[in-house]
Amino acid sequence: MLRNKAFVKKTKKGGVVSVVKEHYLRDDIYCGAVPCTTCGHSTPVLTAAPASLDTVGPHYLVPDTNVFLHHIDFMEHPGTKDVVIAQTVLDEVRHRNLQIYNRLRTVIANPDRRFYVFSNEHHKATFIEKTDGESINDRNDRAIRVVAQWYSTHLAAHHIAIVLLTDDLGNRTHAEAAGLHAVSVRRYADLFSAVPELVDLVGANGDDDGAVPSKPEAIEYDEYLPPTVLTSGIKAQRFFQGTLSVAAYNALEGSIIANVPGAADNKIYVQGRKALNRAVVGDVVAVELLPRDQWIGAADQVIVENDDDPAVDGDGDVTMTDAAAPAAPAEPAEPNPNALPTGRVVGVIKRNWRPYCGTIDKTSVSMASGTSTQSVFFFPMDRRVPKIKIKTRQAPALVGQRIIVSIDAWDRGSRYPSGHFVKVLGPALDKETETEVILLEHGVPYEPFSQAVLNDLPPEGENWLCSPEELARRRDLRHLPVCSIDPPGCTDIDDALHVRNLPNGNYEVGVHIADVTHFVKPRTAMDTEAAKRGTTVYLVDKRIDMLPGLLGTNLCSLRSNVDRLAFSCLWEMSPAAEIVRVEYTKSIIHSKASFTYEEAQTRIDDDRNQDELTNGIRVLNSLAKQLRQMRLDRGALTLASPEVRFRLEGDAQDPVDVELKELKETNALVEEFMLLANVSVAEKIFATFPNTAMLRCHPTPPPESFLQLNQALEPFGITLDTTSSKTLSASLDAAVVPSNPYFNKLVRILTTRCMMQAVYFCSGTLPRDQFRHYGLATPIYTHFTSPIRRYADVIVHRLLAAAIAHDSFAYGEELTNKDELAKLCDNLNARNRLAQHAARASVELFTHVYFKGKTLVEDAYVTRVLKNGVSALIPKYGVEAAITTDQDVWKFDPTLNALEAMDGSTKLRVFSPVKVSIEVVEISAGSGAQKVVMALVDPKPSKVVAAMEVDKAEAPAPAASSASTSRSRTSQGRQKRQRRA
Template structure:
């Protein structure tokens, strides 16, 4: 049977076309029930009962669906199609479940007896509900059994099903019949939850229609919420106002209006009379009241706004612990309790969950998902997902940080590994690989990397030409030879986006056979490469550049120290050493030119851990030392990235994958400008050149570290560099602010960054090496989506890059705490931020930041008082302001009974202020536990 329907559609170009869709109905679609005598198709279903879920059950209860107790599920085509339109990530999770569980997909939309037409005036939702009921009804009649249960939380749908004589239950009613202790905790909670102690009503969110109208009129602005790490009741967002990017502060519970870190929100900028002080307050735990700024503190005002609506939620599963103070000690272990969950991410408010396992979950790292946040509930409501392990266990804490930053870390699947070369480790370069490649195996090429580096992406060479100029080459691993577009290995690399470097291990983007062997440019073996070859004058003027696929044989794999030794030894005159010396001379001149153009030299307090061999526990911490050879490699990698960017953009102006660093909003620098002014130092961020000059002049003769400190603080005023598609922006917006370069991309690390692999494919097409490349490679829409699109299962380069950076920082934080465990140390520190109730310090020796509170105990009067006008904390004649040098005592407060993350505790030793140091015998006050008798 055939139905056809036609409709008129307007295209993006404005033309009108007629679309005709044909819908075929069949009689031979099997039911998938094993005991059915008329249908013979095999399925994974066993003897009933069977459940038929609606779309919202799959959408809201995905964690429940993944539980082993959920079996014998019939998913209707109607439901699957509706879910795909509603949420692609959840649709993908359901599709991944189908081969693993007792699930059968029934094509009810193409079955003659289950297809339903839309009735006059019927909404799509009502039509789909009717289709689900019709399919359930057909199953009962077809199998002559009443063991098919329609599971839906839609009360109206349930009542209609029951009137038709069908078995219908809510999700909770069905799950309560299952013999699994933990499964009820997985049921997502969508009921309104009132805070029994302190009810609170948020402003109503505006509808999407109201938001859209406000955005068009300019009354509202769209932004992404960035919650403060010191205070979850303060946030910033960057908006475009009068064609200028501006940072807007959102302060207080009501103005945040249920916005969570990463949410895309509609912001209304408040009138100047409601702007707030730039001085923040540290908040470690929930407080009942919002924080307001006293009138006398209303100086250094910053623009503020409020959230009027949510455009897109950024909710995700959160790792953390149960708040032990909310757990009732009861003899009835299976009793349902409403308890609070603290996320490891301090920017997330506490989440209320209902669980029967409350007492068992204390002291465990668990995962919780948010289900809803009603306007009359102070906190969001969620549900328990699973236990990760014990609090404080190193392996558990590492898994937590990977999950928290959404880092894919599962082993590579057999399907992915099947695309590795069949020869495995025995693969070698053969004549068949050399077509259209230049043979550089006789050249004096070497690599320079950190100690222990096994994934060597790049190698270099330099040699003097007869005309007195230099030939310089950057040779990059040709990963694209092994990873072909759209196969399983390529899709997995794209999903991972980047290799993630933790303190104790590496989460690879590519399987080890490629990353640390066949693609790694190890010395004394033939390797396939992609090379940039320049002719450069002794004054570092670039005369020409060519790009070619090549084969190389690196002569040496140096560490930075080993290469530095070659530089420093005048007696080392072999070809490789002379090449390194020539590269160093040219690199210094190239760097000088970049600096003169306005490139920035910023800084970060990076540390390196020395690990104990057996336990892999940190036994020492040292600052990373940068040598000439570090700068040498960096300079030529930058040069290669810039020249490749020019090449691919010249050939593919609409679809090149580039990287830009936006100019930071001017008001990002205002606190820093005001902070250094009393020292006679001026910071001018109007251009990267003026900022670079300002930083060079920001010197205190009495303090050698001061200039690095200023550069660290300047880094925090910056925007994040991002990938983008060249066809989506005008050329002036390509500018890379930090490098002062009009165009830039990533080409030099294809083993560990998917962006570079994609750029290799573009460059190969540019030089004619790849003549049969896919149209997707130069599809502007596809490139844009790859950079920062709709985040279909998070295949987005910018997102993956950002998460990898944050995971690496969290790993450093974890190992820093392990290093300080059981120790009490006193070190010099610098004040880098003044807050209303304390100050933040940076300890240069360890690259550690921490907070010192104005009072060592929260329930005692402050020892230090804020003088907001001068931005200093005062006690008598003692004044603590920005850049002051202090001495602090460092200890680690282990994760206690409450199960929170272990915390670095700092106490002020010098200047000595009475009352600032806790008595040795004092301990933090434990929260009282509620006891149910």
Template sequence: MFTTKSFIKKNKIGNFLKNVREHYIRDDISCGIPECPKCPAESSSYLSVSHVNKCTLFNGNHFIILDTNIVLDQMDVLEEPVIANVIILHTVFNEVKHRSLPIYKRLNAILENPSRHFYVFINDHHKDCYLPEEEGELINDHNDRCIRKATSWYINHLPDKKFVLITDDNKNKQLALSEGIPTCTITEYVQNLENSSVLEDKLSRKDYHTNDDSKDLFPAHLSTGQLLKAIKEGTLHQGTFRASRDNFLEGFVNIESFKDPVLLQGRSGLNRAVDGDIVAVEIFEQDNWVSPSEIVLEDDSTVDDLEEKEKGLKGTGEVQPTGRVVGIIRRKWKQYCGILQGGSEGLYQIFVPANRSIPKVRIETRQAEFLRTQKLIVTIDSWPRNSRYPHGHFVRALGRIGSQDTENEVVLLEHDVPHSQFSEDVLACLPQLPWVITEEDEKKRVDLRGIDICSVDPPGCTDIDDALHCRLIDDGTKLEVGVHIADVSHFIRPGTAIDLEASSRATTVYLVGKRIDMVPELLSSNLCSLRGGEERFAFSCIWEMDLEANILSTRFHKSIIKSRRAMTYEEAQITIDDQSKRDSIAESLRNLNELAKILKKRRLEKGALVLASTEVKILMDSETMEPLDVEVKKMYETNSMVEEFMLLANISVAEKILEDFPDCAMLRRHPTPPAANFDPLVKAARHLGYEILIDSGKNLAESLDKATSDKNPYLNTMLRMLATRCMLQAVYFPSGTLQKDDYFHYGLAVPLYTHFTSPIRRYADIIVHRLLAVSCGADSTYPDLLDKQKSADLCQNLNYRNRMAQYAGRASVAFNTHLFFKGKLNDEEGYILYVRKNALQILIPKYGLECTLYLVKKGETSIFEYDEERQTQRAGDVVFYTFDPVTIRLHLDSTNVQHEKFVVQLVKPVIEGFSVPPLEEAMEASDIVATPNEKRKKKEQSKKSKKSRK
């Protein structure tokens, strides 16, 4: 039988339409309990007759039925194995799906695990449990009524079994009790379980114990209705809140109607916003706008200190739009990694997140002594306006503080990197071994196994995406150049489990000594990797060129190749430089290198930028996996050679797929930065007498080329590093979503660009391969490939995952660099990168390291004079300018294990009363500055010298 549901819906043009849907009622739906004599056996039910729920509130074993709010708020508790034999009503299941997709996914993971004994009962289609909506009844009240009805049905259906409804909705609880349903809150249930202390820590609490008479520290938030109305009227503005990493009392909100971000300062300005929240902002009158603070502020103060710190927030630079948060439209809270703050005792503890953008969190825990030794995960539950910090709860411990495995886990979690093992469904998509190339494969591909192809990659690379060849044709008057890319799309078919997993991960993430693959290792390091001496499937882009690197023709096809050698950049460079080598690979590399130089020169003439960054390589001990040394990566001509042909292949492919798919080609653009972004670069160069032109990429490139100094050979590199930081991020987009003028790639100075050359580690390249395969007739299309909206959604995920992967890589390098410097005391050569009001930002090229030299200690008077206009700091006759060379002493301060930082002292130039003597002199003069290792060495040297004198 069926009934009907009707509802009124407003369409896009404002008309109201009545929708009627059939709702089928069935009499064959099982209750899911294995020994039920009345219901047919249900194979999907994991409910167990052997598991016993032990809660002293209720006599004997029982099954649990959950209200929607319990699933939404208490998933951390529900994921604990002690909570089992749980019936999830379909009413609850659907409401969770509509209200929180992340919680819905976590709930599904539990439901699919047989050991957890969870079961979904389809109550809203059951003939005895279905309840139609009453006129004027709120949806929430109807759902609560359905939950109580289904619970009552279970009680009557199996009188010899016990069923308990758990709800935190007081009204629902009282109604359930009045109907004779055993009911309690989740807190009551957990507190009456055996060994409940750990589980109690995981309870999400909205009702922290606070003093009702306590003073409000923050303004009240406006209601949702007030916010939406004011935003619609234009009196308030909506945007995403971004907290400052350098100043905990400052934040920004990007709003479309303002060119510059809106500045928020102080407690009332931030008003309990947490990084990532969607907030409503009130903009002040222009007379009340201020400039950002120029000082660094860490949250190490009490409530009483805040007012004093807020007085010093106003900067002296150019003012920008300023406002305050008046309400939260949507919280973007997630799980945060960190540690407990030392010094606090009792039930309530302060949690310090690893991410400096997140405020400290007040949690309740009964295992503080153990947790102080651990990195842990905490989530935020609420932030009352009379509390200095948000309130949250403990989720789980990750491992011992300082452990490399634990720190890697923290990096991955903090940057939202999917890193779980590949599921059985994904692994089932992999080809069976031994994998061989069949005659059918050979018929569909161009056989290039006879061509001398080789790959050139970093040392230790196992996921080899690309290989190259170059050979003379037409009696030496032309060159055939080929870029051969691993054909990953052959193994990853659209819509399969492995495809969905790869699209979710989006990119391979590289940490120090560890790699989080986008695809399983069988593909990434074996069947797809273009290893030397092995036959592999490839997607080839082949050009005919004249000897001046002009392209005469281009063709694309799927191929079979056999790389002759897998070389490192250094090996390839040695081969090119050794003129005694005349084999085909050596000649191929020399020709490729000469063509690459022409291509690069041509690119730079068109305005492509040569930027710089501090890329370092950390040498690890193969046994202990501890860092042995940190060094800047060496670059060879062969690095540039490979880069030029990868760029050329990407450009050629972009032109092809846009021609054939003008609305859904996946492209990559690099937006032109706003002129304001270049202010730090322009000012820094101007103070040194250089004029940096920013009106076009070509002028920027030319003016950077001219900014050189014989006295400071590192000056040009630092200017390019500053220029890199002025750039916007390059992003993926579907061609049909933007105008053609917006396709431009600013950094490369090309009108069209995509990613084709790294499909093993980038999902965007797999999509591009599929588009190109359709263009070439090598494969067929499918609906999602041509869906502009789905492509746009995919690009959004790709851009996010790529950004997070980049940040995760940097965080891993930073942790291992700290590990390398632990216990060391070094004097290092560096350069001033930025001059701040109270500090100098120092770059140490040897380690690619940036650190801060503070010019005044807390509570002391500074001997330095800051000139904001000229961006200098003066102490007597010594004046510090941006890019000046300095010698500094470097020591890692590990007293704050959460945020270890470098303590920096000035060695040269010498400023009396501020500088410290060189390390050798200091060691001879005193043991005070020495680390324990250095003290021991000094004592040993002293003993040796005494023996020699005797």
């Protein structure tokens, strides 16, 4: 049956046109139920014996759109089965939330779940027209009720009930009036006794309409401005839009990137609970700038904990822990010359809530309540996220477990957001559980590769051999003295090198990179999955691969004594490392040896080794040193980071030792030739694809990034000249204190933190003068040398193959669509950052395991000074943490950015050597999360002197004890407030 659907559409120029589309209605669309004998379908989905509901017996579910949008965790649970999804619902979900739509499609594809998509919009009996005066939402709700009614009638003879699942009170009322069974999600979970844990998966907005609202809490946030007001305000620059970042050490300090006219900083700071106004890290927010006299500096205190409930201080008075608490009028504050743009959140443009890993606060759990529903607090592992209130029947069983919780809502009158339990991961502090938490928290895809991806692997498996046809298309370099040099235990070997003498006295130097693109073709399932993962993630005890192991550690890995496909860069170089020419070719190689850095270094150092490979490594090392010096002469930076390496033992892979990574000459040897290959390839692909070359730039850091570091260097008579990378490099070389051999490395570590992040970009999206890689001092750069573990390199390999027209290499839009490549760069940048953060979190986890049960005293250096403490780095372990100092012993000197002892005996500045104790403790009672805690051991001035000075200044002798006690109690109250701020 053919019908016409007519509607009006607005054109780009503002005109209105009438559109008529043909809409076919059919009578052969099946119900999908096994017991049905009238439809005649061959592959039914819905079982003949569905689960029984306490009130209606065996039943199928017909959910409305909002059930999926607000309760997708509930619908994903294995206990939710035999679900009819109306086409109306599926289309609405796709239009309103693509992420949830993709999750729903995954469930539909699982035959065990029995989710059936019913094409009601094309069924003669269920298609409905929109009536005059009826909204689209009301029409769609009516369409879903019609589906439920049709199924009820269609399956009446089989005694299977249809339950309409909706939280909309009006929708339920209309359904019940038509004789349908209709319940809210929470009511359904209560009635469905077969799967009691479903109750915990109901979102906070899954209660019946008309429920009595909870009593407002002590704080009430400002109401968000309407979207129309926000949009117009952003255009008029009354408001600023940006993604909210939150400080790792203070959950109540946020910021967005914004260009404020007349401000030196490109950030707007948002400080305090009321100013943040229910925004969570990652949310896209609209911020209103406060008057300039209300601008404040960035938070400069150590925040000890995140336990910010109202408390009673030492004097028995209620302590207002809110940044919005009314402040007592004081003398007019002097203008702060260091004040930064400060604002408040007036609206949320887009929520970025995600499932959060963490632990139930055991102090909020009644262990005697059994399986009754409790409201408890959940501590997210991400300390930038506030506590979350959830309702659960499993509270006693969840204590001590790592669980996942999702946020559902955050009402104006609620101090904390409300959410729901999703699932248990495992026992807290268990290494396997904590590693899974790290992967989930950083969005690292770690599921096994799908069968579709595995189907793209060579069918011969490990027995794959290069075909004669493929060999004929490549340059045969198997006779060359090729070898690889990698870290110990490396199995995914991306690169290998060779050198040989040429008759004219020059050298042929080759860098050979695994030819991953021979196996990973564009637009295949494997290619799509590799692009999604973006990079291999390296944790302390495991690796999450970008490609299946058959490729990453076997067929593509340039292991020794086997033939392997490669993409080779071949240079002719003079003995002075001057490049005469460069050539690129697809090749086949046969590596003669796989060395570790230490093994290669030993060969270089032992003069008795005079074999071809060893002498070749010596030549490469000599050339690498010259290449490095040329880079440094151009202004390349040599920076540093406190990287550590754990020695693991036993089946449990427990850390038994931790040490700083030691770099050898052979590390630099490999690095120099990889950098040279990356630069050479960047020049080649940009020359061929000026608009769609995938490149990598390192932006020039703004001068203000170095203000604090230069201030810290002033007492040593040192200044970092940031005019260019060359002047900065020279300054770093000169930043030496003879009495402190670690000083220069510490300066380089702190300089690294002043740098911008290097990023991938599509060449057609930036002007040529922004291509420069600041740290490497090169005008153009890319990543070519690690295609096994980086997807960017895969794209670069394809670009290079096209640039050299290897075997008439065929390529399509994947290399010429600038917009799509720009989106890919954004994804790869995000994946790269998350992989780095996951690796650091893994190091932190193993650091906690190593120090558990230990209290050690070690040498450290101050890396930051705050009003009530310092941050310190222990070189031996590469561990850095904040130290809270006693404010009755230390006072902050803002002019020197130093903490000065009250007795005048010493000052703590950046770079000051100290001795600290280090141990691992629980972050807060009931959180189940741990952190490294340092305490100052030396210097430790006397507290008695400070108390005596207070006595003399504030009180006569007879009242000295009272005055001292009063100050002490006041200080204790102040410190509590700071910890909870």
